[in-house]
Amino acid sequence: MKTYDIAVIPGDGIGKEVVPVSLKVLDTIAEIHGGLKFNYTEFPWSCDYYLEHGKMMPEDGIQTLSNFNGIFLGAIGNPNVVADHISLWGLLIKIRRSFEQSINIRPAKYFKGLRSPLVNPNDFDLIVVRENSEGEYSEVGGRIHKGEDEIAIQNAVFTKKGTERAMKYAFELALQRRGHVTSATKSNGIFHSMPFWDDVFNETKQKYSDVQTSSYHIDALAAFFVTRPEIFDVIVASNLFGDILTDIGGAIMGSIGIAPAANINLNGKYPSMFEPVHGSAPDIYGQGIANPIGQIWTAKMMLDHFREAELGKKLLDVVEDVTNDGFKTPDIGGKMSTIEVADEICSRLQKTYSLS
Missing domain, CATH: 3.40.718.10 (Isopropylmalate Dehydrogenase)
Structure with a gap:
């Protein structure tokens, strides 16, 4: 028992x-x-x-x-x-x-009996692996001054250990599914953390020759969740990006x-x-x-x-x-x-x- x-x-x-x-x-x-x-x-x-x-x-x-x-x-x-x-x-x-x-996983799929708001959901079946311990949800930062001079600083913290851990989990999961991992990034606009994210992703994928990969900037990726979610298998994302993407995942299923x-x-x-x-x-x-x-x-x-x-x-x-x-x-x-x-x-x- x-x-x-x-x-x-x-x-x-x-x-x-x-x-x-x-x-x-x-x-x-x-x-x-x-x-x-x-x-x-x-x-x-x-x-x-x-x-x-x-x-x-x-x-x-x-x-x-x-x-x-x-x-x-x-x-x-x-x-x-x-x-x-x-x-x-x-x-x-x-x-x-x-x-x-340190890992948050959230699936989204075309669900029988539920009407997706998408015209052509095409039986999408994806899962988001979200880094769950650091990133944009760090506690590093603070507020100083008062009135019109008040300043709020929020630091996004990305460690190689935490980032690589999430990516390895995503690749291992993909091996059990359809063998594809997509990275959610924004290295064209976020100067330090997202190029770092891309570097770790490129290093990690070298260890998984049997897994296909792609990388999209988060704004385009969010749009693709709506226009063609069926192309995705496993998506690995930072704490904030993963949080947002998975709410979209709930929405395209028909209900969060x-x-x-x-x-x-x-x-x-x-x-x-x-x-x-x-x-x-x-x-x-x-x-x-x-x-x-x-x-x-x-x-x-x-x-x-x-x-x-x-x-x-x-x-x-x-x-x-x-x-x-x-x-x-x-x-x-x-x-x-x-x-x-x-x-x-x-x-x-x-x-x-x-x-x-």
């Missing part, structure tokens, strides 16, 4: 609705597999927790989480009560940095509400964290209509990380079939509730396995 201890942080807003039903899907997978078990420990860390305690998580929160095999996160943020930079840096980014989750993400620790010292791309959506919280697909697809990525890729593939196949048959929440043109969509997925998983 394989047992995984999972720290569950539903967080804010619809995270508290989509996480419970996704755990039910995971339990269904474990039940029909027979040799798999998930132990969940839930933590109430959120903006509500901040309002009560003055911090997003307790002082020993990171130490507590370090004992788990994985972290399953819902959504963080409620700008009506806590500023975004406080909620993100106090929990989400704190976990990423403390646990050396179905997009998943994984924050990966590569050295095995700490747990990785799995979260959907969507936010906490406080405007619809409590109505029971939040789309659970992003969180469930995130569960699929956690299964992949635990080397249960076959289970993950079956789960995503079932999710697509359910969506294609009209079991959808209102945000993607359906009339079903969060629970009804998840229950249908569980039911079909059971039927699929009973026939296999």
Whole structure:
């Protein structure tokens, strides 16, 4: 019996609705597999927790989480009560940095049953590997002076170790897919960091003769995501560029509400964290209509990380079939509730396995 201890942080807003039903899907997978078990420990860390305690998580929160095999996160943020930079840096980014989750991966594909806003989506299937620990999201910089003389300086920090690490991950992933890596750059406008990025990419690709490569400036690459996404396989990008590209990826699928993400620790010292791309959506919280697909697809990525890729593939196949048959929440043109969509997925998983 394989047992995984999972720290569950539903967080804010619809995270508290989509996480419970996704755990039910995971339990269904474990039940029909027979040799798999998930132990969940839930933590109430959120903006509500901040309002009560003055911090997003307790002082020993990171130490507590370090004992788990994985972290399953819902959504963080409620700008009506806590500023975004406080909620993100106090929990989400704190976990990423403390646990050396240096890689963020986010897939986007033409999803059966979902109408892409693209006229010709051409069955695109891509995945963005985002450097997740430095780059434009560094903490180096500051603000000085006041009034009209105030200055804000934000330094982008790129190390060869961090940059090369992301690129190697992208090339290894491409070897498991269609064998192509695209680099997102902007070396024609950003004087130091992006030519450095290009140099490291050119060095890295020499070690992967079986992988084809291309490189696009980020503005053109963002346009190509819309006009011809089917040409891409694996894209490697800096922290900021990867963040922006993956929101476009969600948009061309037809909804950012179905997009998943994984924050990966590569050295095995700490747990990785799995979260959907969507936010906490406080405007619809409590109505029971939040789309659970992003969180469930995130569960699929956690299964992949635990080397249960076959289970993950079956789960995503079932999710697509359910969506294609009209079991959808209102945000993607359906009339079903969060629970009804998840229950249908569980039911079909059971039927699929009973026939296999």
